[in-house]
Amino acid sequence: MKTLFIGGIKSGKSRLAEIYILEKSKPAKPYYLATNEFFDEEMQARILTHQQRRQDLFITIEEPVKLLQILGNCPGPVLIECVSMWLNNQLYHQASEADILQELEALLQLSCDMVLVHNEVGLSVVSDNRLARQFIDLSGKAAQLMGQYCDQVFFCSAGLKVRMK
Numbered sequence: 001m002k003t004l005f006i007g008g009i010k011s012g013k014s015r016l017a018e019i020y021i022l023e024k025s026k027p028a029k030p031y032y033l034a035t036n037e038f039f040d041e042e043m044q045a046r047i048l049t050h051q052q053r054r055q056d057l058f059i060t061i062e063e064p065v066k067l068l069q070i071l072g073n074c075p076g077p078v079l080i081e082c083v084s085m086w087l088n089n090q091l092y093h094q095a096s097e098a099d100i101l102q103e104l105e106a107l108l109q110l111s112c113d114m115v116l117v118h119n120e121v122g123l124s125v126v127s128d129n130r131l132a133r134q135f136i137d138l139s140g141k142a143a144q145l146m147g148q149y150c151d152q153v154f155f156c157s158a159g160l161k162v163r164m165k
């Protein structure tokens with residue numbers, strides 16, 4: 001089963017996804033695929049908050065770029081936190097949009113149970129920054145792809161989730 005938790009920044013989606021996969025995978029310990037690369041102290045603080053919250057409840061794998069390579073044998077169930085940062089990392093490492101979406105689609109076709117976390121960035125104004133627009137467009141295409149493949153989709157806001165699919 002594939003499940004997507006999507007919402008704005010600080011909407012509670014990561015915490016809700018963690019609770020969801022822990023409940024669904026009992027008694028097994030799920031995998032937590034962390035995609036964040038940190039470049040500054042603020043990002044390091046965010047990562048530390050996530051690490052403290054998950055403690056030893058997960059088997060953590062840290063991989064910012066090569067998700068398909070890491071999950072090819074799909075130990076599952078796995079929480080991917082988060083697809084938005086993975087997209088950001090892909091753009092930073094100059095991957096093409098076509099290659100990014102192709103890898104995401106291949107990832108979604110793996111047989112393991114998977115929970116994905118993604119930022120909804122399409123509810124804002126169009127940026128005057130070219131790279132930001134590229135990211136927003138890619139993020140929207142990725143969200144649509146995940147929505148197509150996922151069995152369940154939850155929209156998150158104010159620490160609450162609403163089932164969309």
